[in-house]
Amino acid sequence: MEETWAGSGAVIDITDPDDQRIAAFRDVRERDLTRHGQFIAEGAVVLDQILASHRFRPVALLVLRERLAGLAPRLGALPRETPVYRAERDVFDRIAGFPVHRGVMALAEPVSPAATTDLDAALAATLAASGSVVVACGLSNHDNMGAIFRNAAAFGAGAVILDERACDPLYRKAIRVSVGTVFTVPFARWGGAEAIAERLASLGFECLALTPGATEPLCSIRDKTPRALFLGAEGAGLSEGVMDRCRPVRIEMAPGLDSLNVATSAAVVLHHLGFAPQP
Numbered sequence: 001m002e003e004t005w006a007g008s009g010a011v012i013d014i015t016d017p018d019d020q021r022i023a024a025f026r027d028v029r030e031r032d033l034t035r036h037g038q039f040i041a042e043g044a045v046v047l048d049q050i051l052a053s054h055r056f057r058p059v060a061l062l063v064l065r066e067r068l069a070g071l072a073p074r075l076g077a078l079p080r081e082t083p084v085y086r087a088e089r090d091v092f093d094r095i096a097g098f099p100v101h102r103g104v105m106a107l108a109e110p111v112s113p114a115a116t117t118d119l120d121a122a123l124a125a126t127l128a129a130s131g132s133v134v135v136a137c138g139l140s141n142h143d144n145m146g147a148i149f150r151n152a153a154a155f156g157a158g159a160v161i162l163d164e165r166a167c168d169p170l171y172r173k174a175i176r177v178s179v180g181t182v183f184t185v186p187f188a189r190w191g192g193a194e195a196i197a198e199r200l201a202s203l204g205f206e207c208l209a210l211t212p213g214a215t216e217p218l219c220s221i222r223d224k225t226p227r228a229l230f231l232g233a234e235g236a237g238l239s240e241g242v243m244d245r246c247r248p249v250r251i252e253m254a255p256g257l258d259s260l261n262v263a264t265s266a267a268v269v270l271h272h273l274g275f276a277p278q279p
Contacts, residue, residue, distance in 0.1 A: 011068070011075075014087045017094040022085050024107045025062045027097040028172060038109045039170045041180065043102040044071060049180025050108050051077050055118055056183050057111050058082050064092050064103030071104065119159055122186040126158030127204050130224045132273045133158050134266060135200070135207075137193040137242065138165040138233040145169050146177025147263035148231065153181035155270035160187040161196060161228075193230070193238070197245035200228045209238050209246035210265055212258040218249050218272055229269055234262050 014022055028040045038059060041050060044067075050056055051074065061084045063071060068086055075084060093099050126133055134157050139145050145167055152160050160169070166189070168174070169182045190196045197207045205228040230246055232238035238246075251260065251268050260268070 011084045011086055014062075014085045014091060014095070017091055021083075022060075022062055022087075022095055024060070025085075025095050025105055028105070038107055039175065040172050041106045041108055041175045042100065042104065042172070043176070043180075044074065044104050046175060046180035046183075047071075047074055047104060047106050049183040050106060053183040055111055055186075056108050059107045059109055060085065061107075062087065062092065062095065062105045064089060064100075067103040118186045119188045122159040123203060127226045129158075130226050131156060131158050132227045132229060132270060133161060133200070133205065134270070135161045135163070135193070135196055135228055135230045136166045137163045137196075137230060137238055138236060139231065139262065140165075140167050140233060142167055142171050142174040143177050144234075144261070144263045145171075146174040146182070148266050149174075149178040149181045149185055149187075151263060151267040151270055152185050153178075155267065155274050157185070157229075157270055157274075160185055161200075162187065162189040163193040163196060164189065164191050165193075194241040194245060197228075197230065197242055201245065207246040208269070209243050209248045210251070210269060211237060211243065211248050212250050214248035214250040216247070216249050217252045218269060219252060219276075221249065221272070222276060227273055229266065229273070231262050231266055234259075 012021070024038065025040065041047065050058055058078060060082060063084060063086050065086050065088055087095065092103070096105065123133065134148060134152050136145065136148060146169070149160060149169060169178070169187060175182055190199065201207055205226045207228045207230060209230045230238055230242060251265060
């Protein structure tokens with residue numbers, strides 16, 4: 001069965017989990033679609049972020065039948081060529097390979113050209129506003145990566161830059177934890193962390209390295225200047241080469257513990273840099 005809905009293109013009923021039209025949605029826990037340039041995003045809130053982005057676009061939607069009516073405004077915002085596949089609960093879960101409680105899955109992809117122009121504009125705007133960017137070095141945990149994007153969006157960071165070892169923010173779990181902010185916060189992968197520090201410094205950013213061993217506390221920073229916050233993986237931290245190119249700072253905390261989760265640390269620092277009172 002096929003019908004139209006709220007100004008969008010076709011709404012197509014899927015009754016067979018093996019239907020080849022929904023192959024990209026099948027067993028999404030077992031496959032990493034980002035290797036093929038496409039990715040799966042879950043939930044209506046995340047879909048809103050895709051629709052708000054000009055760097056990514058929806059390719060197709062798989063929607064639980066009972067959720068369709070509530071999605072009417074969003075479906076109306078889809079390009080007419082975007083198919084919406086509708087399925088009952090048992091078929092939907094068999095397609096995905098696990099119970100998808102949100103009942104909404106989007107197949108999406110980057111819009112060409114790549115985000116280089118977006119990133120250049122974001123960096124220029126951040127410099128002009130004396131704002132901050134985040135640099136993720138060697139982060140391998142997708143939960144942390146998603147949370148860092150959410151914090152970057154919440155506290156006004158202009159961009160997120162990834163080194164060559166950082167995990168993919170377009171992985172399904174990272175997208176979910178970020179509540180879709182990976183689609184609206186400009187990001188790019190630049191290569192080695194030391195080279196990233198040198199490049200950002202040459203652009204006019206002061207590079208900060210967050211480390212519990214620093215002698216300078218974060219609270220001592222009160223001036224407003226463009227800054228790049230370098231974050232290392234929990235445990236390994238940042239390399240000596242990166243530390244040598246940055247200004248080390250630490251978050252003061254109660255005795256007995258000297259570190260926080262990396263995403264929590266990012267939130268503390270970004271809030272301070274963006275909202276701390278000026279002298």
